[in-house]
Amino acid sequence: RAKTPDEPIQIILAGGEYVLAEPLVLTPEDGGTEKAPLIWRSAPGQRAMVRATREITGWQPWRDGILVADLKAQGLAGARFHQLFRKGDGEFSTRLPLARHPNVDPGQPLYGGFLYAADTAQKSREELIYHDGDLPLDQWPDLSQAELVTVYNLGWMFATTPIRSFDPPTHTVRFDRIRGTIIRLNRYFVQNVLGALDVPGEWYLDYQTDKLYLKPPAEGIGRILVPVADRIVELRGTIPYPHEYLNVSWHRPKAECPPPADAPPATPVRHVYFYGLDFEGARQDALCFLGTENCGVTACRIANVGNIGVNIGGVTTSFPEVGNPRVEPPTGAPIGAGGGGQILLARDPGFECLVLGCDVWSTGAEGIMLMGERNVAENNHVYDIGLFAKDAPCINLLGDGNIARRNTLHDCPRCAIFLKGVDNVAESNDCHHTNMESTDMGAIRMVQRNPHLKGNIIRYNRITDSVGYGFAGKQGQYYQSPFYTWGIYLDDYTCGTTVHGNLIARCGRGGIMVHGGGDNTVTNNVCVDAGWFQIELAPIKTDYYDVKNVFADNRIERNVLVCQKPDAVPYRYTSPTADTATFRQNLVDFGNRKPLVITDRNNAIEGWDAWLALGQDQGSVAAPAKVALSATDEVAIAKSSPAWKLGFEPIPLATVGCYRHGNRVSWPLVPNHDRKREKPVIATLPGVTPPTESRQPYQVSGPIRLDFEGLPVGQPLPQGDTLAPPPSAIVVSQDRAASGKQSLQFVDAPGLKQEWMPRIYFPFAFATGKVQLAFDLYLPANSPTSLYVDPRQYNDQGNGEYLSGPMLTVSADGSLKTGGKTLAALPRDTWCHFDLTLELGQPTGSSQLVLTLGHTAPQTLAVPHVAKDFQSLQRVVISSTATEASTFYLDNLTIAPRE
Numbered sequence: 033r034a035k036t037p038d039e040p041i042q043i044i045l046a047g048g049e050y051v052l053a054e055p056l057v058l059t060p061e062d063g064g065t066e067k068a069p070l071i072w073r074s075a076p077g078q079r080a081m082v083r084a085t086r087e088i089t090g091w092q093p094w095r096d097g098i099l100v101a102d103l104k105a106q107g108l109a110g111a112r113f114h115q116l117f118r119k120g121d122g123e124f125s126t127r128l129p130l131a132r133h134p135n136v137d138p139g140q141p142l143y144g145g146f147l148y149a150a151d152t153a154q155k156s157r158e159e160l161i162y163h164d165g166d167l168p169l170d171q172w173p174d175l176s177q178a179e180l181v182t183v184y185n186l187g188w189m190f191a192t193t194p195i196r197s198f199d200p201p202t203h204t205v206r207f208d209r210i211r212g213t214i215i216r217l218n219r220y221f222v223q224n225v226l227g228a229l230d231v232p233g234e235w236y237l238d239y240q241t242d243k244l245y246l247k248p249p250a251e252g253i254g255r256i257l258v259p260v261a262d263r264i265v266e267l268r269g270t271i272p273y274p275h276e277y278l279n280v281s282w283h284r285p286k287a288e289c290p291p292p293a294d295a296p297p298a299t300p301v302r303h304v305y306f307y308g309l310d311f312e313g314a315r316q317d318a319l320c321f322l323g324t325e326n327c328g329v330t331a332c333r334i335a336n337v338g339n340i341g342v343n344i345g346g347v348t349t350s351f352p353e354v355g356n357p358r359v360e361p362p363t364g365a366p367i368g369a370g371g372g373g374q375i376l377l378a379r380d381p382g383f384e385c386l387v388l389g390c391d392v393w394s395t396g397a398e399g400i401m402l403m404g405e406r407n408v409a410e411n412n413h414v415y416d417i418g419l420f421a422k423d424a425p426c427i428n429l430l431g432d433g434n435i436a437r438r439n440t441l442h443d444c445p446r447c448a449i450f451l452k453g454v455d456n457v458a459e460s461n462d463c464h465h466t467n468m469e470s471t472d473m474g475a476i477r478m479v480q481r482n483p484h485l486k487g488n489i490i491r492y493n494r495i496t497d498s499v500g501y502g503f504a505g506k507q508g509q510y511y512q513s514p515f516y517t518w519g520i521y522l523d524d525y526t527c528g529t530t531v532h533g534n535l536i537a538r539c540g541r542g543g544i545m546v547h548g549g550g551d552n553t554v555t556n557n558v559c560v561d562a563g564w565f566q567i568e569l570a571p572i573k574t575d576y577y578d579v580k581n582v583f584a585d586n587r588i589e590r591n592v593l594v595c596q597k598p599d600a601v602p603y604r605y606t607s608p609t610a611d612t613a614t615f616r617q618n619l620v621d622f623g624n625r626k627p628l629v630i631t632d633r634n635n636a637i638e639g640w641d642a643w644l645a646l647g648q649d650q651g652s653v654a655a656p657a658k659v660a661l662s663a664t665d666e667v668a669i670a671k672s673s674p675a676w677k678l679g680f681e682p683i684p685l686a687t688v689g690c691y692r693h694g695n696r697v698s699w700p701l702v703p704n705h706d707r708k709r710e711k712p713v714i715a716t717l718p719g720v721t722p723p724t725e726s727r728q729p730y731q732v733s734g735p736i737r738l739d740f741e742g743l744p745v746g747q748p749l750p751q752g753d754t755l756a757p758p759p760s761a762i763v764v765s766q767d768r769a770a771s772g773k774q775s776l777q778f779v780d781a782p783g784l785k786q787e788w789m790p791r792i793y794f795p796f797a798f799a800t801g802k803v804q805l806a807f808d809l810y811l812p813a814n815s816p817t818s819l820y821v822d823p824r825q826y827n828d829q830g831n832g833e834y835l836s837g838p839m840l841t842v843s844a845d846g847s848l849k850t851g852g853k854t855l856a857a858l859p860r861d862t863w864c865h866f867d868l869t870l871e872l873g874q875p876t877g878s879s880q881l882v883l884t885l886g887h888t889a890p891q892t893l894a895v896p897h898v899a900k901d902f903q904s905l906q907r908v909v910i911s912s913t914a915t916e917a918s919t920f921y922l923d924n925l926t927i928a929p930r931e
Contacts, residue, residue: 038067045309047078055084055263055320063269064303066326073307084261085117085125085313088244091256097247098229101256104242111242111258112359114192114420115338116235117313119255124312124335127394127419128249128256131229131236132181132221133167142469143501143713146219149184150203156213160205160220167205169198172227177239180205182220183422185212187471187502188446190422191353195222210353217503217511217715259338262316262360269301269323271380273404275365277485278378278430278452283578285484286432286454292365300325300383308697312336315359316396317343323380330388331697334395338420341392345403345430346379355421356396367403367430369452369479369523374423381431382407389696396420398428399441405432409439411690413701418445422470425450425477429458436461440689440701443709445469447477447521448495455487462689464496464665465709467517467540471502474521474545478529483579486528486551493534494688495519496665500540501712513712514540519562523547524572525582532556533683535667539563542604543593548572550584550612556681558592558669560661565604566593569613586613590679592657592669596623603630605648615649617678621657638797653678735928736794740764740774749776749792756790760912770808770863770923777921778819780914791911794927798905800873804930805908806866809842810921813860816844817912817920823870824907825899834907835899838868838879844914848883850895855883862886863923868895869930875903 041064064070074080086108094100103111117125129136137144147166153159160180169175178195191210198205205222214220222228226236226245233249246256272295277286304327311318311332316339321327324344334341338356339348348362349355364377381404392399392414399414414426426441429451440462441448448463458476466475475498476490500517503510519536522529526549533556536543543562546552546569559566571583593602602620605613620640630643637643640654658670667685669675692699736751743764748754756762756779765777778790811817823837841849846858858864865884877897884890908927912918 040064040069040071042071042073044073044075045080045082046075047080050080050082051086052082052084052264053086053260055261055266056082058265058267058301058304060269060299060301062304063301066303069303069305069326071305071307072309074309079123079308079310081123081310081312082264083257083311083313084259084264085257086260087119088256088258091246091253094245099246099248099253101244101246102242103244108258108260109242111237111260112239112357113237113258113315114357115259115315115336116246117257117336118233118249118253119257120251123310124333125257127336128233128235128246130223131225131234131245132223133225133228134221135231135234140710140713142710144710146221146713146715148715149214149216149218149220152213152215153204156215157211158207158209160207160214160218162203162205164203167198167222168227169200172225174226177224178222179224180207180220181223182214182218183469184210184214184218184220188423188473191351192357192420193353208353211351219715257313259313259315261314262358263318263320264311264314264337265306265319267301267304267321267324267327269325269380270296270299271323271325271383271404272296272298273381275367275378277482278367279365280369280375280481283482283484299323302326305330307331310334314338315356316348317341318395319343320346321382321385322346324385325383326385327382328386328388329390330386331695332390333697334390334392336394338396340398340401341395341414341417342387342390343398343401344382344385344387344407345401347376347401347403347428347430349397349421350375350377354423367452369450369481374450374479376430378403378430381405386410387412389693391697393417394419397424398426400427401430402428402434402436403430404434406434407431408435408437410435410437411693411696412439413690413698414439414441415443415703422446429453429456431456433457435459438687438689438691442466443468446473447475449476451476451478451488451490452480452485453488454485457489457491458493459489460492460684460688462494463498464494466498467500469501471500471516471540473500474498474518474523475539476519477521477523478526479523480526480549481524483525483527483549483582488528489530489532490520490534491530491532492684492688494665494685495534495536496538498539510716511712511714513714514538514563516541518542518545518568519559520544521547522549522552525549527551527582529553530555533681534558535665535683535685536560536562537661537665542566542568544568545570546586546613548583550582550586553587553589554591555587555589556591556683558594558659558667558683560594560659560667561597561600564599564601566595566600566602567591568604570604570606571612581611584611587616588613588618589616590675590681591618592621592659592673592675592680593618594621594623594657594659596621596625598625601630605630613648616651618649618652619657619673619675619678619680620652620654621659622654623656651678736925737928738776738925739772740769740776740923741772743774745774752792752794754790754792756792757784760784760790762790762792765921768810768921770810770865775808775810775921775923776925777919778910778912780912780916780918782916787913787915788911791909793907793909795907796905796927798870798872798929802930803870803872803905804926804928805868805870806924806926808863808865808923809858810863810923811842811846811858811860812919812921815918815920816914816916817846817918818842818844818914819910819912819920821866822907822909822911823868823902823905824909825902825904835902837870837897837899837902837905838881838895839898840866840881840895841913851898855881855893855895856885856891859886865890870905872904875901
């Protein structure tokens with residue numbers, strides 16, 4: 033103890049293991065003062081490990097090389113756990129997999145070892161359809177404790193849920209209802225089945241008999257440890273807090289959100305610190321701080337827990353199917369992002385608490401949670417987290433004025449840092465290899481859903497390899513990676529955020545995304561081929577809030593955007609009006625590419641001058657940026673770069689990520705950045721071949737001349753964008769052809785979500801001259817076919833999304849119409865030829881159609897435009913509009929400048 037009241041009180045632990053059967057609980061009476069804090073620490077030069085695990089002994093042979101232990105005989109009757117660890121010669125234990133099918137693939141631990149849903153079940157929140165032969169149920173006599181584990185829906189939901197039954201005749205698995213729907217090709221495995229215990233290292237707990245089964249690991253059984261407490265350390269104080277402003281239902285300023293009326297008085301735990309200790313083995317958190325002020329964790333190593341490594345605020349998920357299954361029921365106020373999975377329960381916050389210089393890995397959810405105000409996480413190395421809650425970031429900042437600074441964060445299923453609240457800061461972090469198992473995410477992400485929460489700052493971070501793994505292709509027919517991720521993602525009405533001085537490269541979709549929010553500044557960032565779009569802006573509806581024009585006043589200034597890859601563009605901007613965003617003094621480097629393409633809605637604007645002519649961008653320059661990115665992702669901008677004349681400022685990347693310090697637990701970092709990473713598994717639907725490389729999402733087509741010969745029969749077109757939910761289809765067919773042997777078959781069906789399905793469209797950027805739109809059409813007899821062919825120009829002046837030109841419709845009786853006027857009666861079982869001429873560059877009001885019905889003489893017709901202002905061609909949409917089973921065929925499609 034301290035010799036005087038003004039000296040720290042130190043509890044010094046000699047090197048070795050300290051095993052707890054219950055958490056170490058400290059209350060306000062155990063706290064220290066500013067001058068005399070309470071410090072728990074390892075003895076100098078030694079490492080003390082504190083764990084809340086119990087060693088299992090009494091192993092007996094069972095069969096097939098499997099051992100069994102009686103937990104009841106060891107005082108563990110009724111134990112429930114989903115984690116088991118082997119303690120060998122190393123300092124930390126290794127995690128053992130629960131018996132499962134398919135087994136873990138050692139060469140593909142992230143993407144291998146999955147089955148894929150065969151179809152979408154009618155009750156898709158509680159049923160899954162499996163392929164015949166996928167589940168060896170005849171080898172599993174006891175399925176009473178089986179569980180389904182799935183990454184599902186569109187790739188951002190995760191669940192572990194008890195299975196209620198299997199129905200082999202219908203290939204159906206029924207399980208406890210989950211929050212989202214499982215759809216075709218979602219990946220899953222089945223675990224907690226004794227019959228699936230078939231490889232070394234796997235284990236199974238029989239809850240009904242209190243028997244633990246283990247197939248010993250190849251390196252020997254060692255010491256087998258099971259967590260016996262939810263937490264290793266818990267500080268229990270109280271601080272009333274207005275949690276509601278962090279709930280997605282709160283749409284007013286934080287200042288208007290009062291603490292609960294029945295909240296107890298504040299009795300925080302103060303000035304308690306943990307220094308130089310190791311923590312491992314808990315059902316939920318390693319260290320949980322509830323109602324704390326000026327407490328901290330420094331130079332510690334934290335691993336092998338089921339929820340959060342350092343949990344300031346006592347946060348846990350609100351969904352029973354997310355996270356490590358709990359023994360103690362969760363409590364707290366609902367907060368978080370909402371949506372796909374992150375609705376959390378928070379308890380008493382932390383104020384001015386610190387997590388410094390720690391290593392955190394192998395956690396079920398976050399590595400570090402900062403919920404409260406003015407908490408700091410600095411110089412921490414966090415990786416391999418989110419084992420049971422795939423939506424968890426490495427560091428979560430929830431509240432007011434929290435800071436994540438100079439951390440190294442990598443190898444996580446979703447984002448590195450998440451922010452929600454006001455005045456939080458993520459700065460100088462090194463974020464790489466994030467979003468490894470999911471999609472629709474940023475390495476650093478915000479989801480405010482409240483335009484009043486402002487003042488957050490994301491600056492001076494290095495963000496590389498925000499990877500993404502999820503559905504791609506037409507109707508989600510195959511997995512793809514990299515896929516649909518950004519470096520920085522200001523999602524869903526995130527407003528008043530500063531994004532400044534970040535380096536971003538190699539992301540699944542783009543560098544920086546502003547989705548629906550306003551009053552954001554994106555300045556002085558460097559995006560080096562960060563994806564398709566270096567900066568993306570996309571509004572969403574705003575009538576849900578009391579703020580008018582939420583998507584307004586965004587500033588995109590003094591950024592360096594390197595777009596040298598063939599599919600990279602500087603901006604995607606889906607609402608190009610002066611009140612939504614301004615662009616100023618950006619430097620865009622297109623290398624040797626031709627031509628320059630900047631996207632607007634999903635249309636391409638070709639040529640830098642054409643973009644500047646819109647008046648949205650002032651003072652920006654297209655020129656060589658003279659930017660070099662090294663193999664270790666250090667960026668150098670030459671002194672002669674035009675960026676400096678545009679007002680660009682140096683980015684302090686020398687102070688990014690972890691650094692050597694007396695309070696840093698280890699140096700250099702281990703594992704380092706050079707670890708080998710697996711190649712993602714590209715699972716497909718039967719008969720679908722994924723592309724060898726990604727295609728541009730805007731996919732501006734060149735001239736199209738398709739006779740459909742030589743294309744795979746029964747497959748969609750490689751060109752265009754097809755939307756044909758089963759049982760409808762748009763595929764290459766050999767049933768009939770106007771010439772050659774093949775054509776394009778449209779198959780409609782009843783019960784589709786929209787009348788205009790199935791549909792295919794081709795995007796263009798034809799602005800002047802004459803363009804030919806020609807095709808052959810075949811209407812089978814006795815098929816109630818209805819369809820339209822619609823040349824479109826997108827409308828950015830309001831009053832509808834697009835302007836239709838000479839739109840042609842065919843009704844079920846074969847009438848060819850435009851604008852309600854009948855042009856002709858199309859014969860059945862006969863190929864008819866259509867040849868439209870579109871004169872572009874100025875509104876003409878009509879186009880010329882040459883129509884040939886079978887072997888009759890061609891007739892020339894004037895086809896009025898639906899929209900009188902139609903003057904450029906940016907889409908051609910061909911859609912079946914029947915509401916019952918029907919078929920038609922298309923051949924010899926030409927959309928090209930008329931020769």
